[in-house]
Amino acid sequence: MAGESQRQYHPWLPFVTLLRKEILRFWRVSSQTLLTPIITASLYLFVFGATLGERLSVLEGFSYAQFVIPGLILMGVINNSFANCSSSLFMSRYLGGIVDLLVTPVSPPQFIMAYTLAAMLRGTLVGTVVCGISTLFASMPWEAPLLAILMALLASFLFAQFGLIAAIFAHNFDTLSMYSNFLILPLIYLGGVFYPISILPETWERLSYLNPLFYLIDGFRHAILGVGDTSYLMAFGVSGAMALGLFGWAAWLIGKGYRLRT
Numbered sequence: 046m047a048g049e050s051q052r053q054y055h056p057w058l059p060f061v062t063l064l065r066k067e068i069l070r071f072w073r074v075s076s077q078t079l080l081t082p083i084i085t086a087s088l089y090l091f092v093f094g095a096t097l098g099e100r101l102s103v104l105e106g107f108s109y110a111q112f113v114i115p116g117l118i119l120m121g122v123i124n125n126s127f128a129n130c131s132s133s134l135f136m137s138r139y140l141g142g143i144v145d146l147l148v149t150p151v152s153p154p155q156f157i158m159a160y161t162l163a164a165m166l167r168g169t170l171v172g173t174v175v176c177g178i179s180t181l182f183a184s185m186p187w188e189a190p191l192l193a194i195l196m197a198l199l200a201s202f203l204f205a206q207f208g209l210i211a212a213i214f215a216h217n218f219d220t221l222s223m224y225s226n227f228l229i230l231p232l233i234y235l236g237g238v239f240y241p242i243s244i245l246p247e248t249w250e251r252l253s254y255l256n257p258l259f260y261l262i263d264g265f266r267h268a269i270l271g272v273g274d275t276s277y278l279m280a281f282g283v284s285g286a287m288a289l290g291l292f293g294w295a296a297w298l299i300g301k302g303y304r305l306r307t
Contacts, residue, residue: 060155063146067163071129078129078167079174086121086175090114093239094182103240107270110183115193115266116238119200121175123261126168126201127229130160130208135221138212143305153300157209157292164205165198172197188271196265199284203261204229206291213295213304232258237266243274260284 071078094110101109137143146156179185187193207224215221236258242250253259254275264280267273273280299305 056150057155059149059151060159063149063151063156063159064162067129067133067160068166070133071163071167078125079170082121082125082171083174083178086117086171087178089117090175090179090182093117094179103244104270104272107272108183111185111270112241112266113239114179114183114185115269116233116236116262118172118175118179119197119262119265120233120238122168122172122197122201123204123229123233123258124168124225125171126164127204127208127211127225129164129167130205131212131215131221131224132208133163134160134209134212135215135218138305147302147305153296156299157206157295160209161202161205164208165201168201168204169197172201185269186271187269189268192277193265193268196261196268196281196284199281199288200261200265203284203288203291206288206295209295210291210298213298229258232256233262236262237274238262241274257283257287 090110093113102112103109104112134143137146151159211221211224215224235253236256237253242253242259242263245253260275260280260283263273263275264277264284267275267277267280297303
């Protein structure tokens with residue numbers, strides 16, 4: 046009997062179970078996790094698409110709606126990927142359920158990827174719907190669709206890692222919300238979502254290159270419009286390096302059980 050039970054056990058079963066749990070967690074409250082951010086993004090699209098879209102242009106050859114839509118799509122992907130990981134892991138810490146997960150045969154990479162894939166699914170679902178709604182306001186050329194998809198997935202992966210790290214270091218719900226309100230949102234807004242950095246004064250333009258979110262936003266827009274302030278190599282290189290760095294940091298923290306057992 047013991048041999049039969051051992052043969053039936055699959056080493057990836059705990060990972061699949063955790064992934065399924067995380068997906069069901071946000072799906073059961075889809076009105077909050079999916080519908081609310083989609084409505085918010087739709088309001089942005091209406092304001093900048095229907096009202097300013099044809100009356101303003103910040104990039105030659107494109108309407109303002111065409112310029113701003115890629116940034117709004119990626120903003121939805123980033124915010125929801127971060128929110129999914131950070132809220133889920135923090136609640137597990139807060140309620141004590143994380144202790145049960147730590148004694149299961151789930152390796153740190155499997156632990157991270159279960160949370161990450163669920164967050165990426167939520168982020169890409171929101172981004173896909175926002176992309177569909179954006180067709181009501183402007184048509185996009187989609188110069189390099191595969192690169193655009195890759196950049197969106199990379200952004201989602203990166204902020205899923207950041208969400209895990211933020212959840213580990215957060216002391217309470219207020220601390221967790223500060224990461225989103227006082228770090229992510231300012232970096233998004235200053236990363237070129239609503240304007241190209243090339244129109245800024247030289248000093249501010251140079252400072253914009255220090256913003257890590259600039260490379261995600263510009264790379265995604267470059268793939269859609271075919272025009273960007275930086276090259277694909279630079280955008281993907283910087284973004285990929287940040288993603289790998291955050292993944293390594295998250296794996297180290299979770300492997301050590303840092304602040305997870307208290």
